[in-house]
Amino acid sequence: MRDAMWAIGIVLGLMLIAVVVKGLLSYAHTYLTSRVAYKVITDLRNDMYYKITMAPLNRFAGEKAGDLISRVIDDVNIVQGAIASISTVLRSSVTLVVFVTMMFLKDWQLTLLAIALLPLLAHMIRRFGERIKATSRHVQMRMSDITSQLQQTIFGIKIIKSFTAEETEIDRFKETNWQKYRLMMKRVRMRALMPALVEFLTALGIALVFGFGCYRVLTGKLSTGWFFGYIAMMGMVFKPVRDLGNFNAALQQAIASFERIKYVLDMSEEPHDDPDAVELRDGIKGEIEFKDVSFKYGEEPVLKGINLKVAPGERIALVGPSGAGKTTLMNLIPRFYEPTSGEVLIDGIPVRKIKLSSLRRLIGMVPQEMILFNGTIYDNILFGRPEAEEEEVFEAAKRANAHDFILKLPKGYRTVVGDRGMRLSGGQQQRISIARAILKDPKILLLDEATSSLDTESEKLIQRSLEELMRGRTTLIIAHRLSTVMNADRIVVIKDGRIIETGRHDELIAKGGFYERLCQMQFQ
Ligand SMILES: Nc1ncnc2c1ncn2[C@@H]1O[C@H](COP(=O)(O)OP(=O)(O)OP(=O)(O)O)[C@@H](O)[C@H]1O
Ligand SMILES: [Mg+2]
Known part of the structure; x- marks a missing residue:
């Protein structure tokens, strides 16, 4: 048992x-x-x-x-x-x-x-x-x-x-x-x-x-x-x-x-830097030169034999009909695309020979539509230079005429904007974008001016912040406003992928060419 x-x-x-x-x-x-x-x-x-x-x-x-x-x-x-x-x-x-x-x-x-x-x-x-x-x-x-x-x-x-x-x-x-x-x-x-x-x-x-x-x-x-x-x-x-x-x-x-x-x-990556690619230092002058540049996306040439030298600190306004190739021309500078023939040079160095990251660090871009990321306003500005101090972010916002309106928001700099920044007005979004570029402090500035018209008050604020941003930088600006072309050092008229006229506003008007007609149509 x-x-x-x-x-x-x-x-x-x-x-x-x-x-x-x-x-x-x-x-x-x-x-x-x-x-x-x-x-x-x-x-x-x-x-x-x-x-x-x-x-x-x-x-x-x-x-x-x-x-x-x-x-x-x-x-x-x-x-x-x-x-x-x-x-x-x-x-x-x-x-x-x-x-x-x-x-x-x-x-x-x-x-x-x-x-x-x-x-x-x-x-x-x-x-x-x-x-x-x-x-x-x-x-x-x-x-x-x-x-x-x-x-x-x-x-x-x-x-x-x-x-x-x-x-x-x-x-x-x-x-x-x-x-x-x-x-x-x-x-x-x-x-x-x-x-x-x-x-x-x-x-x-x-x-x-x-x-x-x-x-x-x-x-x-x-x-x-x-x-x-x-x-x-x-x-x-x-x-x-x-x-x-x-x-x-x-x-x-x-x-x-x-x-x-x-x-x-299997997607391709951007081309790697040349083994002998150089690092652009902060001390560069910011001269841009297009040497016989041609470019095509597919079969049709979009840019044909572009020759243009932009002096350090010069402000160039690009004008021309829609589809003329203005944005394309700009995209060649940060090497988003490679020219089909010819060369783009910065301070005399072909951009192919410059380390991509150092090239892009020296270029500031403010695109046509304002792109804000999902996050706080503070983070959106900080994106320009992530290692910046808080004081520098506020300073950049002040110079972009954005500080005051940001402080009036319920959560101030901590206000979260959706991916598309819907919570902010068009003009406010643009000023955040400008603050971001000011914080980045680039030597070369590429601006695609917004076509959407803002009210005069807002317009003036944007204009003032842009002036602040452009000071002392080599600037290429695709212009849609008369005030912008009037303030440019030189106007470059592009039509069908070619530069057809260059000069100051009054010179080109006096000449009575394509620019004069464009002015009558575009800036009334
Ligand atoms: N990614 C692309 N792939 C193929 N073709 C393109 C591409 N981007 C632009 N194009 C073509 O290249 C030409 C020039 O375009 P681009 O954007 O440079 O014109 P734009 O002068 O900036 O015009 P807009 O004033 O309307 O902005 C157009 O005919 C356009 O259809
Ligand atoms: Mg364009």
């Missing part, structure tokens, strides 16, 4: 220990596989962001932002799912190998019969896998469309509303979303059908084995006990086979996504 109780006690104890060990192993399994999967996708996203940030500007010309976002977010998630189930696959493979080996050792003829259907099964799984991959590719493309439209809507909500296009946009979104739904359901049907077919083929295998096994038992070649043991082993093999089939489906989905990820990882 005592012995029996002991025995029971030991068995119960062992069972408890087994449960604890199993729990620990299951914890370790979940923890380790998740860790691997998360680590991989975190690295993957970092690499993708790096590539997107390092890509040259022209890489983005034909790119939809939403598509890139979808690749970084959704496709990486799908890959994560497949990575996480790799351990299940390993476990299933081991189980499969162990049991099939045992079955072979027990009765190889019976086992050959049992796996006779395997090639058929493999073929089926492969065919399903291919179709799942193709469908997944389409699902992900629709996902990109959804992200793109969402992003465009959020950015362009004002336009949509002003054209009362809400209904059309909603319908368009619904259509894409339902298309994605239908594709996903198609994939679900394939993914659900496969286990059923696997099960059917397995059952067929078992039936064959059962019949042949019974025959062997009846003819005395196999004992009844072993026969049932054998059938039990076959049952154990069923789950791993199904798991492998399911994994294949997930894997095909992940491969379709990985192709889309690879597209981002």
